[in-house]
Amino acid sequence: MKALHHFTLTKRKTNISRFSTLSTSLSTPQTQETHFISLIHSAKTSKQLQQIHTQLLINNLSQNSRIATQLITSFTTFKSIDYALSIFRHFHHPNSFIFNSIIRGLFENAQFKNSVSHFVFMLELEILPDRLTFPFVLKSAAALVQFRLGRALHAQIDKRGVDFDSFVRVSLVDMYVKLGHLKFGLKLFDETPERNKLESILLWNVLINGCCKDGDVDKASEIFEAMPERNVGSWNSMINGFMKKGDLEHANLLFDQMPEKNVVSWTTMITGLSQNEDHEQALRLYRRMLDEGVKPNNFTVVSALSACARLGALGMGVKIDEYITQRRFQLNTEIGNALVDMFAKCGKIEHASRIFSELKKKDLLSWTIMISGWAMHGCSELALQYFDNMISTGVKPDDVVFLAVLTACSHSGLVDQGLHFFNSMRLDYSIKPTVKHYTCMVDLFGRTGQLEEALKFIESIPVKTDFVVWGALFCACRAHKNIKMAELTSEKLLQLEPRHPGSHVFLSNIYAEVGRWQDVERVRLSMKTKGIEKPPGWSYIEVEGLVHRFVASDHAHKRAKEVYTKLEELTTSARTQGYTPDTEWVLHNIEDEEKEDSLGSHSEKLALAYGLISTSDGTTIRIVKNLRVCGDCHSLMKYASVISGREIILRDTKRFHCFKKGVCTCGDYW
Structure with missing residues (x-):
């Protein structure tokens, strides 16, 4: 007895010799059974289980049903499914307990076909399945996406008379939901006589999840409102449903109304907000979560890091990294990838590379x-x-x-290498190749001025070309001043997507390039008539952990007056050093002075000015922009890096621009 107790405390002293006196110390079969089961439950590794199994063989207990069932279950828990199967095969007279154990273990080890095969074997041996057999076979059928198998299992459940068992019924409804046959799940739900009992709450939750997965959030809400009692899972499911629908207002409302929140509630909100592009709110909620003493889990920090990556919020990203270290989170692949992505997109590529090298997998x-x-x-x-x-x-x-x-090839003009990789891929x-790959190749040709090659490449594309492909060619035409081809390209864009604001803007810009102002006004009047608006440019800058958003011509910020004063001061200083506003980037029939005013209100310039007045000397300024940076802003940033003595890092939709001492890392090639 003393030796058995000691085993549960010190695993490394476990070895075969320790059990040599077991048969004499345990006098009755019942005592032996009880202690071996206790020993199995105390095992910490698969190797310890194997040693216990050896002693079972020595003591002629390997055919004990209760012990064998526990042993199979424990081996499958340690992912030693082959060993568990070996024990099962050598059991002379299997019963429902043995079969239930191996069927469940096979499912939990993702051997879904094998799990179903053992269920069939069970029937062939005329061993009756029970309420503990069906749930895991149903789960395997769902994982295999086998609707006919699911229906056959449903028939077996009816035949065995366990269809109204709560455990079986929930699993059955869940199977139909996962197989995409929600109507069968709803029918079962409606036919459930005791669904209003509190123990049936899981059934309601499964249906809510199913409706949300099917896109019927209204039906999910109807079920949610009719529930006799809700648990935190009910609220979480509905919030997740609204988030997937993009209904942030109702998701926020439910979250605020929740009587009790757990870490899943917070994570569902943070993840949903980030996936719906509301990254600022996602990070605000993450901070609030910490303030309320709720500890994030792996999924929470991954979602928060994703929001940081999209916003370029390095400060918050660093704090999350520190939290991960302090709380000793395991640097698994998911967290590691999120950290690498965050640092890479926040301009700390060397740091991202270091974390990447530390990833074990x-x-x-x-x-x-x-x-x-x-x-x-x-x-x-x-x-x-x-x-x-x-x-x-x-x-x-x-x-x-x-x-x-x-x-990568496109950003450096590596045409030959780009062609090599494009051909290698195929x-x-x-x-x-997808349309995105073809677009990248058009961009590669276009950036190097090979416009005819780019056009020929588009004409050779075997799939239907879209707005983005022709847009890449247009940008190249404009950059290389090929007005004729740009006009042709812009008209093509207008044919492809007549209501896309970019199509109209491209055409308007081309007419403006050649001074056809009546045509410019005609296009813009058409946009106004059709209710088509050009999306505004915006830029983010993080200061002291808070993200500030600036829109072109923005006066909404509480320090707007100081921002414009600083920007005017910066522009004046830049002029003395040779900066001249590039008014070609403002394509309106207005005077040059007005064009300069228009350029001065670009969102990245406003973010830059705010950074200069809000941070101490020498602090690196990091800006994220939702559009491609214009040539004039790019030029001013270079002068600003000299005047302020700062490093300015700007991430646009294409790449990073790191300005230092009047030079940009892009080499003016973007």
């Missing part, structure tokens, strides 16, 4: 994030080197990582 997403990060920072050679490293480790590329590689890896 790098999946395809890890490599894609890192390659894309190098590409955005203009480090094309490193991006291509990392791609080669990825291939050498045996990771098979997909269409997304090839897009990152082509982007020929070596049998990956069918």
Whole structure:
């Protein structure tokens, strides 16, 4: 007895010799059974279980049903499914307990077909399945997406008379929901006689999840409102449903009304807000969560880091990184990828690279994030080197990582390398290019001035071209002053998407380039008549952990007057050093002085001015913009880096621009 007790406390002293006196110390079969089951439950590793199994064989207890059931369950818990199957096969007279244990274990180890096969084997042996058998076979059927199998199982459940068991019924409804046959789940729900009992709350929650998954949030709300009692899972499911629908207002309302919140509630909100592009609110909620003493889990920090990445909120990202370290979160692949992505998108590519190197397990997403990060920072050679490293480790590329590689080539004008990777993707890896890949190739030709080649490439594309492909060619035409081809391209854009604001803006800009102001007004009048508005440019800047958003011509900020004063001061100083506003970027039939005023209100300039008045000397200024930076703003940023003695890091939709001492890392090639 003393030896058995000691085993539960010190696992490394477990060995076969310790059980040599077991048969004499445990006098009755019942005592032996009880102690061996206790021993199995105390095991910490698969190896310890194997040693216990050896003693069971020595003591002729391997055919004890209760012990064998517990042993199989424990082995499957430790993912030793082959050993569990071996015990099952050597059991002479299996019963429902043995079968239930192996069926559940196979499901939990993702061996869904095998789980169903053992259920069939059970029927062949004429062993009756019970209420504990069906739930895991139903889950396996759902995982296999086998509707006919699910219906057959439903028939077996009716035949065995366990269809009204709450455990079985919930599993049955859940199976139909996961198989995409919500109507059968709703029918079962309606036919459930005791669904208003408190113990049936899980059934209601499954239906709410099913309706939300099916996109019928109204039906989910109807069920939610009719519930006799709700638990925190009920509220979380509804919030998640509203978030997936994009109804942030109702999600926020429910969250505020919740009588009790858990970490899943907060995580659902933060994740949903981030996925709906409301990253500022996501981070505000994350801070509030910490203030209320709720501890984030892995999913929470990953979602918060994602929001930081999108906003360029480095300060908050660093705090989350510190929290992860302090709380000793395991640096698994998901958290590691989120950290790498955050630092890469916040302009700390070297830091991202260090974390990437520390990841014990790098999946395809890890490599894609890192390659894309190098590409955005203009480090094309490193991006291509990392791609080669990825291939050498045996990771098979997909269409997304090839897009990152082509982007790296495009940002550095590597036409030959880009063509090589484009052909390799198709020929070596049998990956069918998407419209995004074709767009990247058009951009690659266009940036290097090969406009005719770009047009020929578009004409050779085997899939239907879209607005983005032709938009890439238009940008190249405008950059290289090819008005004739740009006008042709813009008209094509207007044909493809007549109501897309970009189509009208492109055409208006082309007419403005050649001074056809009547045509400019005609296009803009058409936009106004059709209710088409150009989306405004905006920029983010983080100061002391708070993200500030500026829109072009913005006067809404509480320090707007100081911002414009600082911007005017900066522009005046820049002029003395040679800066001249590039009014070509304002395509209106207005006087030059008005054009300069229009340029002065671009969102990235306002964010820059705010950064200069809100941070101490020497602090790096980081700005994120939702559009491609214009040439005039790019020029002013270079002068501003000299005048302020600051490093200015601007991330636009294409890449990073790091301004220092009057020079940008893009080499004026973007």
